[in-house]
Amino acid sequence: DGGITQSPKYLFRKEGQNVTLSCEQNLNHDAMYWYRQDPGQGLRLIYYSQIVNDFQKGDIAEGYSVSREKKESFPLTVTSAQKNPTAFYLCASSGQDRVSNQPQHFGDGTRLSIL
Amino acid sequence: AQKVTQAQTEISVVEKEDVTLDCVYETRDTTYYLFWYKQPPSGELVFLIRRNSFDEQNEISGRYSWNFQKSTSSFNFTITASQVVDSAVYFCALRPGSSASKIIFGSGTRLSIRP
8 A cells, every 4th residue: 555654653862862763655756744743732844855865944954854865765864963852753745746735645653752 | 924723722522512623824825725634643644635725615524524714714624423533633734825845734633522
């Protein structure tokens, strides 16, 4: 079945450690996104990519990095510079992003905590 | 400013009651797109509906209905004869036509349906 796969489901980070969250899609979507969700809040955009080898900062990009070497993959690295990384991270994709009415499809999320 | 407000943080009703989730949006764009997503306890966001700014026709899908009113900048969601499986967090979202890559999410409404 087509969809978005995020791994791992749960992740723990030690102080000063970088961790990478995986996001893979087989929907043949051009655009991919990373969101952060904190308790009782909506989703905030971290990074997005409209095409391979290109990505843009969202509203809260500081302390995060991404790459888009393949169409189906958009990994997110939470660096040690992100001082409050504990949150639920959601990856999404959509087709033909220049067409604004395409809904985003979401993965199951990764819950990141600090040890 | 682009903004989505879901004033109801939490709603709790007894099964079979009707319930309406409010959504008010702000945008200067004349073309924009509105969405509702459901987030069950498992975490993934499930797309429910998309509405274009130039289409004010209300929509009904089974027990779900949506009332879009541009005059009041509202896009409310009603569940008729609620069921326990409807328990989830519901997000309203706005995609401005001038910013095809970004979706602005409301803070969500947690809906609890009691048996």
